Amino acid sequence: MLQNNPELKSKIDQLWNKFWSGGISNPLTAIEQITYLLFMKRLDELDLKRQSDAEWTGEEYTSKFDGVWVPPERRTKLSGRESSVELVDILTHDRRHYGIDKRSLRWSEFKRMQAQEMLQHVQGNVFPFLKDLNGAESNFTHHMKNAVFIIPKPALLVEAVKTIDEIFEVMERDSREKGQAFQDIQGDVYEFLLSEIATAGKNGQFRTPRHIIKLMADLVQPQLGHKIADPACGSGGFLLGAYQYIVTELAKKAGARDLRIDEDGFVRTSVAATLTEKAQTTLASSLWGYDIDQTMVRLGLMNLMMHGIDEPHIDYKDTLSKSYIEEAEYDIVMANPPFTGSIDKGDINEHLQLATTKTELLFVENIYRLLKKGGTACVIVPQGVLFGSGGAFKTLRQMLVERCDLKAVITLPSGVFKPYAGVSTAILLFTKVWGLKDKVTQPATEHVWFYEMAADGYSLDDKRSKHEGYGDLQDIICRYHARDASTYIDRTAKCFMVPRSEISDEKNNYDLSLSRYKQDVFEEVHYDAPGVILDRLIQAEVGDVDEAELGKVQSGIVRELLALKGTVG
Structure with a gap:
């Protein structure tokens, strides 16, 4: 797909270049950080779509961004100190101390922040929320435990967020105009990103x-x-x-x-x-x-x-x-x-x-x-x-x-x-x-x-x-x-x-x-006589000549070959 979409390929190349110039030059590290951002973007998009679908069909759907999120470390401090009813009441009325409004964790919300504020918010709140996404017992949360968000510069995060938004715009346009499922286009994009990991691992x-x-x-x-x-x-x-x-x-x-x-x-x-x-x-x-x-x-x-x-x-x-x-x-x-x-x-x-x-x-x-x-x-x-x-x-x-x-x-x-x-x-x-x-x-x-x-x-x-x-x-x-x-x-x-x-x-x-x-096939090749080959070489070199002139040329060539043979021999 990307071979036929130079605009999308160019956007992905731009994203890579921003990370390299921003100080993240290891391809595996870069793809991991890009993946986290893509995941944040996709999570917001899917949630909004499911909300819209639920409104259309009349089905119930609870957004992942409804209510308050309590970081695990604050959860530990609160456990055992208040009843569940009291905890809900505390979180509802004092989010600043105990929890974070999940709406602020949406991509569509934090992307409007100023650079320094955005970096602090994504590092301190959005990424920890992502790691905790499927609950403490999930396989995803277990393996995200030691993951780190290491984008070092506010300007790099802002540029990366902007470029990813542009990539999604191109994907959405392609989906509308070419009839390919958005999820498949997104898969192609991610596979292309993975293909940039062009170094073999330590174990081959x-x-x-x-x-x-x-x-x-x-x-x-x-x-x-x-x-x-x-x-x-x-x-x-x-x-x-x-x-x-x-x-x-x-x-x-x-x-x-x-x-x-x-x-x-x-x-x-x-x-x-x-x-x-x-x-x-x-x-x-x-x-x-x-x-x-x-x-x-x-x-x-x-x-x-x-x-x-x-x-x-x-x-x-x-x-x-x-x-x-x-x-x-x-x-x-x-x-x-x-x-x-x-x-x-x-x-x-x-x-x-x-x-x-x-x-x-x-x-x-x-x-x-x-x-x-x-x-x-x-x-x-x-x-x-x-x-x-x-x-x-x-x-x-x-x-x-x-x-x-x-x-x-x-x-x-x-x-x-x-x-x-x-x-x-x-x-x-x-x-x-x-x-x-x-x-x-x-x-x-x-x-x-x-x-x-x-x-x-x-x-x-x-x-x-x-x-x-x-x-x-x-x-x-x-x-x-x-x-x-x-x-x-x-x-x-x-x-x-x-x-x-x-x-x-x-x-x-x-x-x-x-x-x-497998059996190899050997074809018998028939070659022209040496004199015929020599005539063909002369014709190619000097063009058409009469028989007398041709004889002189041939004799000269033969003499030179014999002399060369004597020198080598």
Whole structure:
């Protein structure tokens, strides 16, 4: 969407530039502070809309900004000293000492303040209110506990508030003129902001491109009622991808006509308005994410909340550690776990059997462990996992082939994750058939479908500019769901199927690299005789000449070549 809206992209770039020039140059810190402001703005907008809708329909709605808010520290002082009736009376008549009028916490109210007053109010009142938003017991409040608002200068806050207002104006105009849901435009904007985090994390984490997430969701096809997880969720991209896929499919079934194909060939929406209350509750309780970076946990929570999921289940946990005991819990796992990282041997969960500390191997084994029987995983791994010669590499591949139905191995071009990294990666798609304690009586995999993606619709350099068309994205989805062992037999094509017996034989030893099974085609090339080539070079150099002159030129060239040969020889 943003590729086609230079005005909106320019506004977002302006916002980034203001933060950089204002002294917040770390991209992750900047995105966190911008997110807080976007969240304040969106909270006000949604509340006003719900109030308006309630007036129209006659339903009851209590605004989040009605009444008095008592900061937690004042709440503690008051608890036990007055009865609830007395407390309400005190707060009503003495807000200055005990509480804050919630109306002053609205974006539309504080944005009119003078710069210094605005900064003090947002730091001291609005941000603490935001952290306390869902009540003391909520997951959101728990993870916001240590969050800090660090915009240092009044002028920066004023400029940021002004620019965010302008961004929302452009989004609202686009929504009216182009028919795209406002919530989806807002999601695009937030995803674009997240894409600016262009440095890999200390454990090899980096953001997965949105179109790759959509591809993986279309391959897995999650359904309403599935319990879905990402054990290394970052900003929540895979959970959001699963959510949007489910919401879109339900919208199609409900007869929605305003859904459009995006720039990558996918149809997606985040608007769950057509869902029943029961369906929305089921969907909201289906998504579970974990990460070991507290900042990413907060970003993931707010990312999902800004897409309409009020209480996301994203938590701070190391899913490889001994403290994480879940097993056989999920129907779907989608993930891009950290590469090149390692974990202290003493911290590794004892249920993980692989003799390694490499996170790219342990995460795949852990994902297998998290799946229910019949559950499906779609996970990105470095291509080294496909052919690594170490014992742990082979053991993992054998597990995928024998204990799981390994459905597909899709290799990705090395530029897919630029500018974060140039590592070559692959998508593994597998369904758990045999549990950890089951004795395998028959290997679960019959055939593995291999696909060599050459293009993803974007340039494969650091700029990742959008190309015309969808690359191989839609072709992969179409061919995968239509795959058949009897038709995908041409090993010279970009996709083909390989029987398990060939993968597991002594020669291949569970190697899953596409190049192991692909047949290269060598075309015989016929060259003209040297004299013909020499004549062609002379014609190109000196133009048309008669035969006598041509002979002289040829003789001269031959003499020079012989002389050169003598010198070199």
